[in-house]
Amino acid sequence: MKTERVVVVTGAGGGIGKEVVKKFLDNGYFACMLDIADAPIEKAINDMGFDRSKVAGYTLDISSEEQVKSTIAKIVEDCGRIDALVNTAGICGTYAPTIDYTFENFKRIYEINTFGTFLMMKYTLPQMVEQKKGAIVNFGSVSGMTGYTWEIGYGSSKWAVIGMTKNVANEYAEFGIRANSVSPGWVDTNMLKQSLDDYNEITGGNASITLGPMGRTAKPVEIANGVYWLCTDDASYVNSTNLLIDGGMMLG
Numbered sequence: 001m002k003t004e005r006v007v008v009v010t011g012a013g014g015g016i017g018k019e020v021v022k023k024f025l026d027n028g029y030f031a032c033m034l035d036i037a038d039a040p041i042e043k044a045i046n047d048m049g050f051d052r053s054k055v056a057g058y059t060l061d062i063s064s065e066e067q068v069k070s071t072i073a074k075i076v077e078d079c080g081r082i083d084a085l086v087n088t089a090g091i092c093g094t095y096a097p098t099i100d101y102t103f104e105n106f107k108r109i110y111e112i113n114t115f116g117t118f119l120m121m122k123y124t125l126p127q128m129v130e131q132k133k134g135a136i137v138n139f140g141s142v143s144g145m146t147g148y149t150w151e152i153g154y155g156s157s158k159w160a161v162i163g164m165t166k167n168v169a170n171e172y173a174e175f176g177i178r179a180n181s182v183s184p185g186w187v188d189t190n191m192l193k194q195s196l197d198d199y200n201e202i203t204g205g206n207a208s209i210t211l212g213p214m215g216r217t218a219k220p221v222e223i224a225n226g227v228y229w230l231c232t233d234d235a236s237y238v239n240s241t242n243l244l245i246d247g248g249m250m251l252g
């Protein structure tokens with residue numbers, strides 16, 4: 001069993017995920033880095049200069065129940081504990097007006113963002129219940145708090161994530177487990193680039209995004225800082241909240 005605390009991060013090779021891993025490592029955790037393939041995990045370890053004795057990579061598709069179940073079982077076998085679970089993995093799919101939004105696109109977004117987050121919680125919770133302690137942070141979005149254009153599938157998948165977080169926060173507080181979500185505005189990652197490409201496609205090259213009063217996108221580390229805080233004892237009475245990290249974009 002690991003003597004240091006253990007965090008499990010999905011989407012750990014992504015723009016925000018690798019900063020989440022760094023934040024936990026900087027604070028003495030061992031990090032289980034989960035992503036859909038080896039390449040993004042290896043790239044993140046190399047680019048960020050992570051100490052290989054403090055991380056372990058696990059590849060899985062979080063939309064597969066079998067893969068989630070076996071990966072969590074392996075992590076419990078390897079580490080003996082899971083102190084924090086951060087469900088960063090997600091896709092935005094292809095943006096389009098509702099009439100043109102394909103059902104396949106909609107379903108794949110739900111399989112990953114919504115069902116994947118559910119499966120990760122479902123199979124990690126038994127370990128946290130046994131420990132009588134744990135913190136879960138899920139990824140919502142400002143898109144899961146209002147009705148942006150061209151993202152009926154993505155936006156509603158994030159409404160669902162914010163909602164599921166509250167279900168778990170309610171059911172598992174008695175076991176010392178807190179569940180919260182973060183909802184970023186625009187963050188400077190590949191997902192933002194992909195979104196802008198789609199916006200340009202739809203608008204014939206006139207893509208524009210609302211940045212809010214700070215007039216800039218978030219750096220991934222600014223999201224990671226909020227995620228980490230939610231997992232600390234400083235946030236010991238914070239449960240079921242949706243932490244908006246959007247530079248005031250929603251002014252909500």
Ligand SMILES: NC(=O)c1ccc[n+]([C@@H]2O[C@H](COP(=O)([O-])OP(=O)(O)OC[C@H]3O[C@@H](n4cnc5c(N)ncnc54)[C@H](O)[C@@H]3O)[C@@H](O)[C@H]2O)c1
Pocket residue numbers: 010011012013014015016017034035036037040060061062063087088089090091092112116139140141142183184185186187188189190191192
């Ligand atoms: N970038 C933004 O502007 C923004 C805004 C609001 C919310 N978010 C949310 O933040 C989270 C992280 O986004 P990001 O910007 O770092 O995106 P990203 O594309 O850089 O990273 C996403 C990661 O998830 C992984 N992933 C995708 N599908 C997977 C699957 N089926 N199984 C396992 N791993 C899978 C990808 O390989 C990738 O490493 C997402 O949930 C996203 O919806 C992002």
